[in-house]
Amino acid sequence: MEKMIIEKNGIRGFFMQLGNKWAIIFLLLEFTIFSFAIPGFFSFNGIQVLLINSPFILLLGLAETFVIISGGIDLSVGFIMGFASVVSAKLIAVFVELGINDLFSIIIGIIATLIIGTIPGLVNGILIGRLKVPAFIATFSMLGITHGISELLIEGSYAKNVPPLAGAIGNGSLINIVPGKTVSFFISPAVQRGEQLIEILPNMFVIPFIIIVVFAFILKRTKFGKHTYAIGGNVDAAIKAGINVKNHITKIYMLSSLFSTIAGILYMLRFVTGKADAGLVFLLDAIVAVVIGGASLYGGIGTVWKTLTGCFIILVLEMGLRMFGVPTFYKLIVVGIILIFAVLIDQFFPELIHKED
Amino acid sequence: MNTNKYSTISLNRNPSKFLSIFAKNWAAFFLLILIVVFSFTGQRFFHLANFQNIVHLSTIYLLLSSAETFVIITGGIDLSVGFVMGLSSVLSATIMQRLYAANYSPVWSILIGCIITLIVCIIPGFISGVLITKYKVPPFIATLGVGGIANGITLLMCGGFPVAFLPPYLTEIGNGYLIYVLPGKAFSFFNRPEGIFGEEVKDLIRIIPNSFIFIFIILIILWHVLRNTRFGKHNYAIGGNMDASVRAGININKHLMTVYVLAAFLSGVAGVFNVFQTGIGNYTPFSAMYELLAIAGVIIGGASLMGGKGGIIGSVIGVILISVIENGLHLSGVDPFYRFIAVGLVLIIAVVIDQSFPDLL
Numbered sequence: 001m002e003k004m005i006i007e008k009n010g011i012r013g014f015f016m017q018l019g020n021k022w023a024i025i026f027l028l029l030e031f032t033i034f035s036f037a038i039p040g041f042f043s044f045n046g047i048q049v050l051l052i053n054s055p056f057i058l059l060l061g062l063a064e065t066f067v068i069i070s071g072g073i074d075l076s077v078g079f080i081m082g083f084a085s086v087v088s089a090k091l092i093a094v095f096v097e098l099g100i101n102d103l104f105s106i107i108i109g110i111i112a113t114l115i116i117g118t119i120p121g122l123v124n125g126i127l128i129g130r131l132k133v134p135a136f137i138a139t140f141s142m143l144g145i146t147h148g149i150s151e152l153l154i155e156g157s158y159a160k161n162v163p164p165l166a167g168a169i170g171n172g173s174l175i176n177i178v179p180g181k182t183v184s185f186f187i188s189p190a191v192q193r194g195e196q197l198i199e200i201l202p203n204m205f206v207i208p209f210i211i212i213v214v215f216a217f218i219l220k221r222t223k224f225g226k227h228t229y230a231i232g233g234n235v236d237a238a239i240k241a242g243i244n245v246k247n248h249i250t251k252i253y254m255l256s257s258l259f260s261t262i263a264g265i266l267y268m269l270r271f272v273t274g275k276a277d278a279g280l281v282f283l284l285d286a287i288v289a290v291v292i293g294g295a296s297l298y299g300g301i302g303t304v305w306k307t308l309t310g311c312f313i314i315l316v317l318e319m320g321l322r323m324f325g326v327p328t329f330y331k332l333i334v335v336g337i338i339l340i341f342a343v344l345i346d347q348f349f350p351e352l353i354h355k356e357d
Numbered sequence: 358m359n360t361n362k363y364s365t366i367s368l369n370r371n372p373s374k375f376l377s378i379f380a381k382n383w384a385a386f387f388l389l390i391l392i393v394v395f396s397f398t399g400q401r402f403f404h405l406a407n408f409q410n411i412v413h414l415s416t417i418y419l420l421l422s423s424a425e426t427f428v429i430i431t432g433g434i435d436l437s438v439g440f441v442m443g444l445s446s447v448l449s450a451t452i453m454q455r456l457y458a459a460n461y462s463p464v465w466s467i468l469i470g471c472i473i474t475l476i477v478c479i480i481p482g483f484i485s486g487v488l489i490t491k492y493k494v495p496p497f498i499a500t501l502g503v504g505g506i507a508n509g510i511t512l513l514m515c516g517g518f519p520v521a522f523l524p525p526y527l528t529e530i531g532n533g534y535l536i537y538v539l540p541g542k543a544f545s546f547f548n549r550p551e552g553i554f555g556e557e558v559k560d561l562i563r564i565i566p567n568s569f570i571f572i573f574i575i576l577i578i579l580w581h582v583l584r585n586t587r588f589g590k591h592n593y594a595i596g597g598n599m600d601a602s603v604r605a606g607i608n609i610n611k612h613l614m615t616v617y618v619l620a621a622f623l624s625g626v627a628g629v630f631n632v633f634q635t636g637i638g639n640y641t642p643f644s645a646m647y648e649l650l651a652i653a654g655v656i657i658g659g660a661s662l663m664g665g666k667g668g669i670i671g672s673v674i675g676v677i678l679i680s681v682i683e684n685g686l687h688l689s690g691v692d693p694f695y696r697f698i699a700v701g702l703v704l705i706i707a708v709v710i711d712q713s714f715p716d717l718l
Contacts, residue, residue: 287501332509
């Protein structure tokens with residue numbers, strides 16, 4: 001494809017560069033301001049907390065990135081996440097009750113959930129790809145259906161009897177150091193009173209980050225990724241080019257469902273329970289993050305890394321406001337303004353959109 | 358030229374006339390079937406009181422859905438209706454509360470509260486309209502952003518709690534009925550007949566809720582506007598074919614602006630009505646998903662997200678269908694969570710039918 005040439009010199013060129021990179025500049029600016037304004041924000045623990053809170057929005061954002069690039073939208077990610085948290089918690093509790101040891105029940109439960117979790121995506125994909133149901137409607141129906149099923153599974157309360165080992169994994173870190181004593185990976189060691197435990201890189205960030213790196217590569221370098229952009233850019237052209245659009249769309253929605261399922265499993269591991277509305281608040285945040293990152297709802301534009309920037313803009317904002325002691329309601333207003341601002345920038349500099357990638 | 362081949366194909370693809378009528382009005386048929394089924398399974402489903410209840414409780418959704426109908430027919434979408442409604446509810450309640458606390462008479466505080474709120478609620482619609490028409494922001498994003506901002510302002514205004522201590526008469530108006538009859542004894546309009554206590558209250562027959570009159574008038578007006586006026590015709594034209602309507606000389610920007618302002622205004626009316634029904638100002642929680650249910654009602658009623666299709670009557674049937682499913686399942690003793698699944702399934706059916714008979718609808 002022919003690349004558009006962008007002016008790099010002169011005032012307009014400068015603004016173009018600024019406009020193109022505004023999200024990352026905004027993130028850095030936001031981070032710097034909060035670091036100076038709030039004591040303890042720019043500290044080891046502060047960043048640790050930021051990372052611990054990140055997995056759900058990151059994974060749902062990744063799911064939405066694929067879907068939005070292909071020109072669709074997935075409203076069901078939030079409740080598929082809740083569904084997965086409920087199913088995994090229930091399954092693990094059942095396995096433990098059957099007398100299987102904790103670790104194995106967690107592993108089997110997670111694998112089974114990963115398989116079950118792609119079913120809503122498969123249905124979405126068939127409805128959208130083959131039956132030509134608009135993505136908005138199909139995924140909204142799936143939202144209702146997964147919500148209903150998970151509420152029925154836990155009878156309106158929350159899933160119980162998950163072994164504490166799950167929590168140890170979910171709240172552990174990649175590297176745990178007890179100075180002068182031990183170093184362990186993934187699960188924090190038992191700590192005596194008075195000993196200090198240094199945790200580096202929470203599992204909650206490491207797991208989604210690995211997935212993000214893998215799928216950023218897939219989106220950017222493989223045929224699968226190229227086809228995703230092609231379908232989002234121009235469906236008719238993609239069909240003429242011999243891409244099996246129906247299958248591809250089905251795969252994309254299954255992928256989106258899979259990421260939401262992983263988010264749900266992480267939720268279960270972290271909070272040692274399953275809740276039907278676990279992902280409710282992350283749904284819109286995820287879509288907003290993708291759009292702030294510069295993707296277009298008309299499809300064909302966007303990257304995983306830009307979505308990551310969008311996610312962290314929201315996360316840093318949320319945490320900063322919380323540490324400021326400001327009501328989190330301000331977050332809604334600020335995010336709304338950033339969202340509109342993001343789209344306006346794209347409108348003012350239309351040349352930017354087609355660049356890169 | 359041999360057109361025979363094509364004509365046979367179209368003949369084969371054309372279903373029978375009955376099927377076509379059914380496909381066109383499947384929501385209405387489905388509604389009737391549901392009412393019959395629930396009449397057998399649901400205790401006290403087939404009662405005047407229950408039917409009035411269904412309409413009464415779906416007033417808000419009817420208003421939001423008719424707002425969405427206008428927007429969706431133009432090919433847009435409005436995700437802010439639920440949050441604008443919350444804004445309106447909290448704002449009007451706050452104004453009424455303050456004025457009443459400052460010793461204004463209840464009537465004046467209610468009136469002033471309603472009027473100011475309805476004017477203020479136009480603002481979000483105006484902003485969405487400017488973003489969509491002037492800056493070409495996709496409606497999905499523009500209304501999502503405006504909705505988020507409206508929700509944030511609402512929550513700041515009420516601090517995350519419902520607004521209480523409102524002037525009296527609100528719920529009496531909002532939950533009142535036009536006619537009260539105590540067979541053989543008393544009869545009155547608008548207010549309960551005096552001197553009725555204890556057991557007699559149970560026998561009191563209430564006919565036509567005030568909310569029904571109110572919503573009926575609004576829906577008739579909107580139906581007329583959409584069907585018989587130039588504004589309505591332009592609405593369909595823009596949704597059907599934007600380029601053609603530009604060439605036909607329709608001022609699209611002005612029209613879309615009006616449509617989004619109208620949607621915000623109707624959401625504002627819904628919010629004010631919410632105050633009348635509940636007696637407090639309610640913010641919109643995230644889990645409410647008013648806008649999505651309103652859109653579901655419109656789509657079940659036969660509209661297309663691509664624009665150019667749909668109508669007020671269809672949307673009303675769609676909303677009532679959802680309400681009847683919820684109410685009927687509840688009265689049949691089914692776990693309330695099945696209703697999420699049921700609404701999802703009906704929505705899928707709606708769109709699949711829509712896709713299967715494209716030439717008919």
